Amino acid sequence: MKIRTKFIISLILLVLLPAIFTLFITNNFLSENFNFVHFFDTYYDIFDNFSNISADFENYVDPYNNSPEYFLTENFQKDALDHFSSTFLSVEVKDNSIVQFTTYNDEIENLSFLERLLFRSMTTDQPKIQYALNHHHYEIPGTGTIDVMLKIDSSRLEVAYKGFEKVFFFLYGAFNLLLLTILLAWISNPIKRAIRRLTYTTNEIRRGNLNSKLSYEDEDDFHDLAKSIESMRQSLANSMEKQHILELEKKELIANISHDLRTPITSIRGYVQGLKDGVARTEETQREYLETIDSKTYMIESLLNDLFDITRFDTNSIKLNKQVVNLKDFLTDCVDELERDVAKIGGKLSLHFIIKDTQIHVDPEKLMRVFINVIENSIKYRSNKPLEVIILANQDDDGVFINISDNGIGVTDEDLTKIFDRFFRSDLSRNLDIKGSGIGLSICREIIASHGGKISASGNDSNGLTISLRLKAYDENIH
Incomplete structure (x- = not known):
């Protein structure tokens, strides 16, 4: 795949995947997968089921509207602890404006390590503010008043929100870092592999090893370069082979011409010596000697012309x-x-x-x-x-x-x-x-x-x- 195509795909993924991740995280992902941190779990439950919690408490209290003294009993206190008590919610019962019972617990020792760490790091200067989510007021003749309230701790909700915000941005950053790492590896690794292969082949060519064939099948931006390098290698190999053959041919040429020159030169020397010594005494014999010398000279000239011509063709000077x-x-x-x-x-x-x-x-x-x-x-x-x-x-x-x-x-x-x-x-x-x-x-x-x-x-x-x-x-x- 072309590098340009990979960059386009990477840019699209860098835009789409973080957006999808954001939707995925905020769509109750932390509630379902990080329930070991009850801050997140309850935080989602409260804001996703705000009216449901209030309605459940209302339905629980309604049967005792005619006997509000029940809210001062241990049975109610036990049910309230089991059903309506959490890090953010508490049930409070007042008798004549005096708190008789509350599920609110300022201690966090029973929380998990991560919850305690988050809570302590974020509640130092956080004011304790509670709001009544559901309030029932009962007037009892001759006795006074009883108030039953379902309260929500907004300060702890703020702590949970800040904790959620930190974890979200941590996960968001980690996801983007991982995505970027994967995309960079996807783009860079083939490039590094291609460069290593091309570098290896060019180094082998530099060392004189022209038999190191470059096999490159990937259809990417380096394909044409690899073809050019392989074509160059083959051309150099063919040139070296041709040069080697040419050297052998030249040696053979020198040997052949040396052998072929020796015979006519020997003949010429013999006939010249015969003329000098007066062996050819008649005009006919002398003419025969001279014709032989002429033919041998022509043979030498032909051999030298061949040698000159082949040299000109080798140097491309023709x-x-x-x-x-x-x-x-x-x-x-x-x-x-x-x-x-x-x-x-x-x-x-x-x-x-x-x-x-x-x-x-x-x-x-x-x-x-x-x-x-x-x-x-x-x-x-x-x-x-x-x-x-x-x-x-x-x-x-x-x-x-x-x-x-x-x-x-x-x-x-x-x-x-x-x-x-x-x-x-x-x-x-x-x-x-x-x-x-x-x-x-x-x-x-x-x-x-x-x-x-x-x-x-x-x-x-x-x-x-x-x-x-x-x-x-x-x-x-x-x-």
């Missing part, structure tokens, strides 16, 4: 210089640029362009690099048959797609989803001892993704590999 180019013209240039490399190994590169004029918004240099890497991959992983590479371009509602298919050794279904991973080399290439850094196709994926396109791989009918590129067609209305 920038695109996009231009609007004609797709057919671009692909024709690609074929002109790459068909000599394919022809060198006795292969053939062909272009099939189904649509006529289609514009794309790309960086021509970077996109050319994609085709170079893919074609080099086809050359590297060719089979014993003459290599055939077919580039097919078409267009649909989603843009343009280009398939680059070869009849090489292909890739297993399991490896199809991995060939764009950095430094991945299939088992077939390893078995055939094909050299390579394993980053050419991963660079292709980065370049196509930076253009907002997609790249995928699949097998084909020639048992080779098909690389599919999808790019958006240029729309001058959008740009």
Whole structure:
């Protein structure tokens, strides 16, 4: 529950519950539940049944109106003590204005401890005032007068009222304090628990423990914060994992390139030494040596370019210089640029362009690099048959797609989803001892993704590999 909702509920309860408590307390609650304090019990009885008490006394006295001498007997005195005597009420009988009998008792030793405590603390300066609640006056010929009175002690009523007032406000304060404590605990405890959980997780993250998952199911004000912290933790964990993988990949890259550089450098040194020593005496032999040195130098240059490119992608420093180019013209240039490399190994590169004029918004240099890497991959992983590479371009509602298919050794279904991973080399290439850094196709994926396109791989009918590129067609209305 939201904190704001809890505060609203708390404010409503702080208004309603004390009012309900006040009604509950004043509705004879003290009389029924605090009857061990007779002040309260009798105080309520008198004021709730004022007329009833007077009527009861009247009914008791009426039968003896014709024989008022009864009020001087011990039987009346006993009945008066049993039925009409209390802390606040007393029965008094006067004979010729002289008090013959009264149930009033100034002693309070028979009261409870709490009653005595209240009484003594509040009656020090309290005047003793009594009022006749019911008065019967009898004239007896030849004898005089007899007065029978039911008296109420207003001073003790005042004591009871003050005692009630103190207890009421004590209970009222205690109730409100308890209510406030409960409401504050209801509001603050979830907050403290949430803060403890969030603090624990953030401290674990600070210590470097990114596996401490924050599970927060409460739909309160901290829910979004908890989600953000958990998302941050996952991002940091993924980043650390990616960084760890990247470090391993870099080590593997250095090892692979070091191994791949050693072979062409050794060959170059051998052929150079042969030229220096005069081993290649004929012009044809010298040309062969120089061509070999040139090809090995190109291999070294390609490896260094791969290393440079992967470094740029890691640091996110790659920038695109996009231009609007004609797709057919671009692909024709690609074929002109790459068909000599394919022809060198006795292969053939062909272009099939189904649509006529289609514009794309790309960086021509970077996109050319994609085709170079893919074609080099086809050359590297060719089979014993003459290599055939077919580039097919078409267009649909989603843009343009280009398939680059070869009849090489292909890739297993399991490896199809991995060939764009950095430094991945299939088992077939390893078995055939094909050299390579394993980053050419991963660079292709980065370049196509930076253009907002997609790249995928699949097998084909020639048992080779098909690389599919999808790019958006240029729309001058959008740009």
